[in-house]
Amino acid sequence: MLHELRIYTMYPGRLDAIEQRFSQHTLGIFERLGMKVTDFWIDQTGLPKLYYVMEYADMEERQRQWNAFRTDPEWNEIKRKSEESGPIVEKLEEIFMTRAPYFKA
Template structure:
């Protein structure tokens, strides 16, 4: 398995917009496309950041699914609609790829 940690820096005043977009649309699109979100966090220190981890069989699957997501007509419309009146939501996306340590068992 490959795990992807995604860290989103959100524009000031747009935290509600990103949370609504994930809650109402994005997570459902991920599920429809077979993209698995392991967990999701909102920054506890007041920074305008969201964190989430996704699980993939390998990097090839990750690449294929993200490409499908970016081209998905529902996603394109949701993104357009959510940014129409308030402007851009996500300022920066960081991506980190991880393999679970063999010595750790949950």
């Protein structure tokens, strides 16, 4: 099992825009495409960041799912509309992880 921690840093004043985009659109598109989000957090220190973890069978599944997402017509229209007043995400970090064999969830 492969997990991906995705960390988004927003441009100043754009945290509400990303939260709206995820809550109203992106998470639903992920679900429709079979993409599994295991948890989702908003930074509580005042930084314009959010964090979420995706789960995949392997890197090949991850690549297939993200390719489908990037070319999805609904996603591309939502992204275009949500960025009419400027870009939202300043920086995206992608960290790939596997669970330590000695940790039991």
